[in-house]
Amino acid sequence: MACGVVAFGVGSYATSRLSQDISPVLERKPSGNRPSFKSQYADRDTMLKAVAEIRDILGDDAVSVDQDDLEEHGYSEWSTSNSDEVSAVVKVCARHKVPMIPYGAGSSVEGNFSSPYSGICIDLSGMQKIIAFHQDDMDVVVQAGVNWTNLNEEIKESGLFLPLDPSxxxxxxxxxxxxxSGTNALRYGTMKDYVVNLTVVLADGSIxxxxxxPRKTSAGYNLNSxxxxxxxxxxIVTEATLKLAIIPDSFSVATATFPTIRAAADAATKMIRSGVPLAALELMDDAQMGVVNKNGGAGGRMWGEKTTLFLKFSGTKDSVEDNVRLARHVAKALRCNTFEAATDQKEMDSLWAARKQALWASLAIRPEGTQIWSTDVAVPISRMAELILEASKERAEKLGLFTSVLGHVGxxxxHQMVMYDPRSPEQVQATKEYVEIMxxxxxxxxxxxxxxxxxGLGKKHCLLKELGPETIGLxxxxxxxxxxx
Amino acid sequence: MACGVVAFGVGSYATSRLSQDISPVLERKPSGNRPSFKSQYADRDTMLKAVAEIRDILGDDAVSVDQDDLEEHGYSEWSTSNSDEVSAVVKVCARHKVPMIPYGAGSSVEGNFSSPYSGICIDLSGMQKIIAFHQDDMDVVVQAGVNWTNLNEEIKESGLFLPLDPSxxxxxxxxxxxxxSGTNALRYGTMKDYVVNLTVVLADGSIxxxxxxPRKTSAGYNLNSxxxxxxxxxxIVTEATLKLAIIPDSFSVATATFPTIRAAADAATKMIRSGVPLAALELMDDAQMGVVNKNGGAGGRMWGEKTTLFLKFSGTKDSVEDNVRLARHVAKALRCNTFEAATDQKEMDSLWAARKQALWASLAIRPEGTQIWSTDVAVPISRMAELILEASKERAEKLGLFTSVLGHVGxxxxHQMVMYDPRSPEQVQATKEYVEIMxxxxxxxxxxxxxxxxxGLGKKHCLLKELGPETIGLxxxxxxxxxxx
Known part of the structure; x- marks a missing residue:
């Protein structure tokens, strides 16, 4: 049993409005939104016909139209160990013009798996096979439904890992x-940098x-990217061969506090420019540090409520020590308030805990019934402090919103966490306005x-603004x- | 004056059959190949009409149909400081269905700028402006005709550089x-990893x-890649914004010799797996080391004619020393014959010289009239030794060809350098056969x-074999x- 199909998916933007790290666990609930049936696509009767055909191909258990399944986002488990059955489903859908929505963990946050025109949700979360692990080539072939933490657990004895760090x-x-990507992107890049090849079922069902x-190639168009x-x-991506990286011998963590966001952002830039090799460089503002404290602290301690940089180092034991020394030197020269570096694993875990638990702390301390909207902008590094301060902190105060900042500053x-009460039209309106302006x-x-x-659906209108009609046209x-x- | 147009480009595959590093300087000569005029494209008269229109737009100096220009690959200098004039030329060509061939340094080696159906060669080598250098954002905006070594020279005071290493x-x-890419790819990746954005003139002339x-983004399709x-x-790419990397504080170089290619390739794999951070990891086989010696040595010395790994290290001073120590340890454990590490800049230059001068040595020692064909395959690392040995060395001996290996083994x-005499039909045939089998x-x-x-044109037929008709179809x-x- 490997993947699943749901007829008439109703996954909606509203159900996935939280940050990647938290929404699937805490916020999944049925939405009242009902999809429309758009004229260019199949009507309800044709969809039912398609569902019947898929049942014929894959068997009854493979398909669900159960209301609970549909309301959650719609899926049941069905069987395939390769891409052929996904292809078979796609061919039926294509023939009947039924919209298809691929579905995995449901942890995306921008309505990425919404089905505004109804359709069939193709759930790949059952495709969990590690197909081949080539240790010597430092790559692994996996099905689309493999969970990355499970994968890393499975292969850790080899000294290799997939260095992404999403939910x-x-x-x-x-x-x-x-x-x-996530906190490791500064050192390791994003998902595109790890894709060696993909198996994809196209919209007509061809594979x-x-x-x-090869790890490196200049042959033909870059379909991976x-x-x-x-x-x-x-x-629909059904399989991927992924590059793996070497698990470093040694790690360390340090934190540095600064009087202002601008000072912290400047320090971050200078830290990078100084050539200190950092594994991660994260920022949390005073409000976010306050949230951690309000939740009882993290790592067995309370924290100074100042803008804080979280630095991670990795490499050989000696080079890590060397790099921590360098980072301390740079931070001190830039007049940080404090600089703490871990000297053992326990201190490392303790220092990183505030960063790691930041999202959970935000969720835990919010008043009952409130939700959190997480923005995800990225700008040239030199503009970051300005964007956080002018567009963000000041404006939030004016709008009466509580916000806090969690940044992959490198x-x-x-991400700006905006706390709002969905039952208050004023707060919803203020939040939307705030996010748009950001x-x-x-x-x-x-x-x-x-x-x-x-x-997803959430930022479609902004993409046009960002890229302009010519590029969107392409x-x-x-x-x-x-x-x- | 920024870029150039040539009517009726005749750049042919044969003129660019050498390695990227050497062909433009030593091997550019007119080819006897004449292009055909394919029925779907403009005929000669229509092309002349297009040329006249471009003259009207850009002025007489902008266009050349001079035989010498055409024979070299066809270009003259014309003026633009932005993409609009490229767009104007493209619009004329599009209207008249004139094939267009963008042209830069002419240093590609697979017939990438051939014009099999004639057409107009658009030379961008005059577009040499560094448009904006954003030190704080660690990026630079450049025109397509900027030379990367000039760029790095220009910005070196900032401590930043573009870490690619082609011709x-x-x-x-x-x-x-x-x-x-080149020798730095192991540490820094390939060109696609440095493109922040591109300005592109499309086939209809739109820009x-x-x-x-932003340095990081998940917004829309990855048109960069x-x-x-x-x-x-x-x-036609007319402008690019490129990420820059930090120039490391410190470098070192080491060489290690091994009894066989397999032993060297195994050592390379284990070196990487051991987590030693390497800036480059190159391999030259015994034949290639012999070529260096035959050319009088390199770096002021003669070399052992054994398969040799060239290792480059970069980072902070302490971490470089640390990493050299580690690499020595790994190489010794894998029974290398010798391991030499540089202790100062002079030794570093001397040790790297054999790698750096390898191509030039091959060119210098070849008998008069012979040419060198450079292959460019890449395989999963574990298969590399096998490919070099079985498909390559043995077969070359059987075919009576002199070959040597220069590898980005990480x-x-x-690249297999195959020496052949273009005047000997047998040798040409044997070389072609050999390259095909590789x-x-x-x-x-x-x-x-x-x-x-x-x-380019050179490997079109192989791309179909490599990717299959469905992927090529896409x-x-x-x-x-x-x-x-």
Missing amino acids: PTALIGGMVATNC IKTRHR LFTGSEGTLG DGNF MEKAIEMEGTVSGEHGI MKAMKNTLDPM | PTALIGGMVATNC IKTRHR LFTGSEGTLG DGNF MEKAIEMEGTVSGEHGI MKAMKNTLDPM
């Missing part, structure tokens, strides 16, 4: 779809493999509305080539 | 077009910018026919969408 629940297919298995980040809109990408400012600053979560032409319906 | 003559546009300027490596077939990518074996081993040089559909003619 712990994320599955490979979705990680490819959103070009995910392609983007490439062979075309599908990576395409959010399931160009085809990449100029940060995105507009990011675009003005030559940035992007999405550093790592993708566009993207549409490509979409139309790969999926003419 | 010293290469220009940014061509580097994007072939997704170039798009792929993205804003689509154009990078597309060899000018999807549009990426499983290597490529077929690489494909059998899940590899690629091109690790870094691209496909690539063709995309080509057809972006450039329907």
Whole structure:
């Protein structure tokens, strides 16, 4: 039993409005939104016919139209160990013009798996096989439903790992779809940097493999990067060969506090420019540190409520020590308030705990019934402090919103957690306005509305603003080539 | 004066049959090949009409139909400081169905700028402006004709550099077009990893910018990677914003010799797996070391004629020393014959000299009139020794060809230098056969026919074998969408 199909998926944007790390666990609930049936696609009767055909091919257990399944986002388990059965389902859907929505962990946050025109949800979360592990080539071939933390657990004896760091629940297919990253991106890059090849079922049901298995190539168009980040809109990724990295011998963690966001952001830039090799460089503002304290602290201690940089180091034992020394030197020269470096594993865990638990702390301390909206803008690094301060902190105060900042500052990408009460039309309105302005400012600053979560339905209108009609026109032409319906 | 147009380009595969590093300087000569005029494209009279129209737009000096220009590959200098004039030329060509061939340094080696159906060669080598250098954001905006060594010279005071390492003559546009790399790829990746955004003139003359300027993004389809490596077939790159990396504080170099290629390749794999951070990991076989000696040595010394690994280290002073120690430990454990590490800059230059001068040595010692064919396969690392030995060394001996190996072994990518006399039909035949078999074996081993040089005209037939008709079909559909003619 490997993947699943749901007729009439109703996954909606509203059900997935939280940050990647938290929404699947805490916020999944049925939405009242009902999909419409758009005229160019199948009507309800035709969809039922398609469902019957898929039942014939895959058997009764493979398909669900159960209301609970549908309300959650719609799926049941069905069987395939390869891409052929996905292809069979797609062919039926294509013939009947039934919209298809690939589905994995459901942990994306921008309505990436919504089905605004109804359709059939193809759930790949059952495709959990590690097909081949080539230790000597430092790659692994996996099905789309493999969970990345399970994968890393499975292969850890080899000294290799997949160095992405999205939501712990994320599955490979979705990680490819959103070009995910996380705190490790500064050192290791994003998902696109780990894709050696993909097996993709196209919109007509044909199956392609983007490439062979070389680590480096200049042969033909880069279809890997075309599908990576395409959010399931160009085809359904069923298998991936992924590069692996070496698990470093040694790690360390340090934190440095600064009087202002600007001072911290400047220090982050200078730290990178100084050539200190960092494994991660994260920022939390005073509000976010306050949230951690309000939740009882983290790592067995309370924290100074100052803007804090979290630094991670990795490498050989000696080079890690060397790099911590260098980072301390740079931070001190930039007049940090405090600089703490871990001297053993316990201190390391303790220092990183505040960063690790930040999202959970935000969720835990919010008043009952409130929700958290997480932005995901990324700008050229030199503009980050300005964006956080002007577009963000000041404006939030004016609008009466509580916000806090959690940033992958080494990449100029940060998340603003906006707390709001969905029962208050004023707060919903203020939050929406706030998020829109953040995105507009990011675009003005030559940035992007999405550093790592993708566009989904939630930010479609912004993508047009960001890229302009010509570039969007080209993207549409490509979409139309790969999926003419 | 910024770029150039040539009517009736006759650049042919035969003129560019040498390695990227050497062909432009030593091997450029007119080819006897004359292009054909294919029925779907403009005939000679229509082309002349297009040329006249371009003259009207850009002035007489901008266009050349001079025989010398044409024979070299066809170009003259004309003026533009932005993409608008390229767009104007493209619009005229599109209206008259005149094939267009973008041209940069002419240092590609697979017929990438051939014009089999005649047409107009658009030379971007005059577009040499560094448009903006954003030190704080660690990026630079450049025109397509900027030479990468000039760029690095220009910005070196900032402590930043573009860490690609192709032919010293290469220009940014061509580097994007072939997704170039070189000896630094192990540590820094390939060109696609440095593209923040591209300005591209499409086949109809419209101008798009792929993205804003964030270092990280998940917004929309990855057009950067689509154009990078597309060899000018999807549009003409006129400008690029490129990520820069930090120039390391400190470097070192070591060499290790091994009794066999297999032993060296195994050591290379184990070196990487051991987690020693290497800046480069190159392999030269006994034959290639012999070539260096035959040319009088390199770095002021003669060399052991054994398969040799060249290791480069970079980072902080302490970490470099640490890493050299580790590498020595690993190499010794794997029974290397010798391990030499540089202790100062002079020794470093001396040790790296054999690697650096390898291609020039091959050219210098070849008998007069002979040429060198450089293959560019890449395979999963574990298969590399097998490919070199079985498909390569043995077969070359059987065919009576002198070959030597120069490998980016950390990426499983290597170049086989095949020496042949173009006046001998037997040798030409044997070389072609040999190269074909190499490529077929690489494909059998899940590899690629091109690790870094691209496909051009030279390897078109192999790309079909490598990727299969479905995947090529998708690539063709995309080509057809972006450039329907």
